[in-house]
Amino acid sequence: MITAGIDIGSLTGKALILKDTSVLSWSIIPTGYDSADTAKIVTEKALEQAGITMADIDYIVSTGYGRVIVPFARKNISEISCHARGAVWCNPQVRTVVDMGGQDCKSMRCDSRGNVISFAMNDKCSAGVGRYLEVMAKLLDIRLEDIGERSLDFTGDPLTISSTCVVFARSEILRSLQQGADKNKILAGLHDALVTRIYGMLNKVGLEKEFMVSGGIAKNIGIVNRLQRRVGFEFKTAFEPQIVGALGAAVLAQEALLEDAKS
Amino acid sequence: MAIITAGIDVGSLFTKVLLLKDDDILSVDVLPTSEDVSKTVSEVSNKALSDANISINEVDSIASTGIGQNHVPFPAKQFSGVKCSIAGARYYFPLVQGVIDIGAESSKAMKCAANGKIVDFAANDKCAGGAGIFLDTMSLLLQIDADDPKSMDMITEQINITSTCVVFAESEVVTLIHKGMNRFDIWRGINESIAERAFSLAARIRASGKVALIGGIAKNPVFVSCFEKMSGYKLLIPTNAQFVNALGAAIYARESKK
Numbered sequence: 206m207i208t209a210g211i212d213i214g215s216l217t218g219k220a221l222i223l224k225d226t227s228v229l230s231w232s233i234i235p236t237g238y239d240s241a242d243t244a245k246i247v248t249e250k251a252l253e254q255a256g257i258t259m260a261d262i263d264y265i266v267s268t269g270y271g272r273v274i275v276p277f278a279r280k281n282i283s284e285i286s287c288h289a290r291g292a293v294w295c296n297p298q299v300r301t302v303v304d305m306g307g308q309d310c311k312s313m314r315c316d317s318r319g320n321v322i323s324f325a326m327n328d329k330c331s332a333g334v335g336r337y338l339e340v341m342a343k344l345l346d347i348r349l350e351d352i353g354e355r356s357l358d359f360t361g362d363p364l365t366i367s368s369t370c371v372v373f374a375r376s377e378i379l380r381s382l383q384q385g386a387d388k389n390k391i392l393a394g395l396h397d398a399l400v401t402r403i404y405g406m407l408n409k410v411g412l413e414k415e416f417m418v419s420g421g422i423a424k425n426i427g428i429v430n431r432l433q434r435r436v437g438f439e440f441k442t443a444f445e446p447q448i449v450g451a452l453g454a455a456v457l458a459q460e461a462l463l464e465d466a467k468s
Numbered sequence: 469m470a471i472i473t474a475g476i477d478v479g480s481l482f483t484k485v486l487l488l489k490d491d492d493i494l495s496v497d498v499l500p501t502s503e504d505v506s507k508t509v510s511e512v513s514n515k516a517l518s519d520a521n522i523s524i525n526e527v528d529s530i531a532s533t534g535i536g537q538n539h540v541p542f543p544a545k546q547f548s549g550v551k552c553s554i555a556g557a558r559y560y561f562p563l564v565q566g567v568i569d570i571g572a573e574s575s576k577a578m579k580c581a582a583n584g585k586i587v588d589f590a591a592n593d594k595c596a597g598g599a600g601i602f603l604d605t606m607s608l609l610l611q612i613d614a615d616d617p618k619s620m621d622m623i624t625e626q627i628n629i630t631s632t633c634v635v636f637a638e639s640e641v642v643t644l645i646h647k648g649m650n651r652f653d654i655w656r657g658i659n660e661s662i663a664e665r666a667f668s669l670a671a672r673i674r675a676s677g678k679v680a681l682i683g684g685i686a687k688n689p690v691f692v693s694c695f696e697k698m699s700g701y702k703l704l705i706p707t708n709a710q711f712v713n714a715l716g717a718a719i720y721a722r723e724s725k726k
Contacts, residue, residue: 308636330595330633336636370594372634373596383503
């Protein structure tokens, strides 16, 4: 049984090919102007890596922001369901998942099968998503890949940022910079602020062991470390944090296929 | 003996000064608020004094308001923005029942009784989504003069901006520009989204009847038309809309002198 999960996000398109219980291949590409095109290209790349063709795939499920425009998908399923399924597939003990990308943040609590029990989502305010750090990294002129590490280099009291809104926080930080504030101290404050918002969201859905972080934010050690301290228990990241949604879609494709076979 | 007072409104983007002689406005002046706020206040005040052709010694009393109200380099009493907005709006419209003030970084909706007492108010200074600063950035990006009365005629079709957050809206606008949409249609969509947020404040306090719009935004015809259409208000707009808070401060300075 070979299935594919395709996750078309606002910034990247992901495809993953699953054969029974093993992941054959996956690919990640930037989302282009045309989402349908992106879906096609990213799937072809994954197929090529797996050494198979479209005809070998039994069932395709699409997910993500652009899920309705994937022309060859049999079914589309919300990214909330897919992320929870994918996380539990990676680590069957997982019960709480945070997925944060550039444009949104989701947190879900799920059961042992990866069915969602409760969830919260923010895609309205950029102060609670990865974009917050992107804007600030640009302002501080530090590469996005480096900010997490540098925020941990600072050991004193982090800068207190009183504004929530990215626009207002930006001017606040600009003033601090002009007054000669240490960039790492600012970064520590920014990471603290974002972790506080993630933590608030987690409390809304209820926090349960095991815990997984996925999405681009899982690659930021500054966030992962602080969140771990705040939550009070260790957590897992997926083998590839950006692919969890596509993986969940492929797992749900397997289930749909079995369901079809039964009826 | 006539009383001359000065009202100073130190906003996050602009500093406004108004000189009042009894019931007559002598002069109004405005400059962008710089890093050195006290210096900006001195500069605008000097301009206003020279426009009115009087010296600082002739000013009987000074009051300040706005976010930088305590950065005034001369003795001045301080009054809240809400009080000043209502007092200033009542100068123009004695029967006003509600006032909407949209500043660069905050928006307020206020309701007052017939005697000018504040009955209720709602404010947003947490999210740039409903604030004037977004319009400033967008008018630069789209190269549209916000106060141009002709911009209304350039609108061809309805475009909606779906993002609430300014950061997301900015990318949305860039995408629309790349798609080759008419920039005046995009501009209308932006104004509508700000108007929507402002109206939600007004609706929260159930402002109705005679409602005034103050702040620099009142000169923007696209915003006014969007706001009136969605709210059903026939907005009262004072001639010196940008200086209403400074006027309110000057009125309070005068009262404290009586």
